[in-house]
Amino acid sequence: MSISEYSKLEFTDPRTGKFYSLSNSRHRATRATTTGPSATAAIIRTLHDTRHSIVYRASVNGREVILKCSVYSPLRDCSYTDLEREAETYRNALAKLQGKVVPRSYGFYRSSNDIEKPICCLVLEDCGDMVYCFYDLPADDQLKIMLHVKALHDKGLALRDFAERDVVCRNGDYRLIDFHDTDNHTCEWDGDLHVGKGTPVGLICRYMLDRGLDMHFWPPQLPPSVYIGDTRVPAKWYPSQTKINELLQDLDEDDIEYNFNFVQEHLLCYQEDVVAGRKPVTVKEFRRRVSQLPFKMKKGRVVLGDTNNTIYYATAY
Structure with missing residues (x-):
């Protein structure tokens, strides 16, 4: 069956039961293969209903199409002009993309302006x-x-x-x-x-x-990272993974987990000295300092550790 722009489009609004007879906005269908005097659209269901527009899936002569409609209102006349502009875009800028990148347009139809609530309707190919x-x-x-x-x-x-x-x-x-x-x-x-x-x-x-x-077309690219225990952190602020493992050799996973902020701060300070060109503390001294944990495991319970567990900022090193 050839696709046509008709001189008239008729349908009944399923919401109000009102019958519409709309005229093609052009005197002749420049992109149509044939032009019939009129076509009746049978509404199948409503796809979209907002203050801006109403979109129906419908059947015209056995072919499913989309009716995108706007009812004129002084309070929201932009929706009416928006649909006019969209129809013009299909007719001109999108003409060669129809059927490949965008749906085919089967015409833009309007009611007469002398009715109480003028309506316009863009008829499009149903592309799913x-x-x-x-x-x-x-x-x-x-x-x-x-x-x-x-x-x-x-x-x-x-x-x-x-x-x-x-x-x-x-x-x-x-x-x-x-x-x-x-x-x-x-x-x-x-x-x-x-x-x-x-x-x-x-x-x-x-x-x-x-x-x-x-x-999410591109797979996420995570920044280089290192691990403090089981926690992943950005590598740029910390010593290398090898150095972290060496510095924290005396701590088990539970120690690190329950004292993470404490351990993290010492590692940040250590790396800050390295970046600033200052000589960091020795591995032995670092291990001694982080051994003064705020919380320790005792008989399966977390208890307070050393109370004098001062965090040594970079300037203290």
């Missing part, structure tokens, strides 16, 4: 349901979405507010939607998405970078 969670998508699927984002940028547009609600999927095919709020954009992306690597440094396009971070 909203993505539930970017994080759960396989890497290959995330890559498809990132490439769609880049294709959009190549047409001079960027989605301003990007989230799962802006991506739909059917049978593994993804489409970007919701173009009422876009930025004009000249993309300076350098071409390398760093697939399977860490977050890129040279990816100049902030939109591409934000989209990748939003989706």
Whole structure:
């Protein structure tokens, strides 16, 4: 069946029972293969209902489509003009991306302005349901979405507010939607998405970078680290792991766990002396100092240890 923009679109609002007969906003359908006098949409269900717009899944001549509607109100006329702008975006900037990156548009329809509550409706190809969670998508699927984002940028547009609600999927095919709020954009992306690597440094396009971070597209790159007992800490503030093991040789895991802040402070001070070019205390002296634990294990219980367990700051070394 060929896809048409019709001169009229008719449907009944399932919320109010009101019947609408809307006219195509253009006198002729420049992207349609055929043009019929009218089409009746049977509403299947409501997908989205907010103060901004109402989105229905519907059937027109046996084909499922999406109706994105806005009812004019003086209190929120922006939703009406937003939908007009989105229809214009599909018609112009997104024309060559329809059916590949974005849904096909089957026309923009309006009621007459002399009715009490004018309504407009954008009819789109039904490309499936909203993505539930970017994080759960396989890497290959995330890559498809990132490439769609880049294709959009190549047409001079960027989605301003990007989230799962802006991506739909059917049978593994993804489409970007919701173009009422876009930025004009000249993309300076350098071409390398760093697939399977860490977050890129040279990816100049902030939109591409934000989209990748939003989706967890790049595996997290943890900074170098060392362990104090079982606790992982950033390596840059501490001695090497070999030196830590040597300095804490006399302490068992329980000692370190119950006195972690005390042990940590001594290690920080030790490394501060090293970085400052001061001679740190000897290993023997360090072990003596950290042996004065605030808490010790006794018969399976944690009890107070030495009360004179002064933490030796770097200046004390």
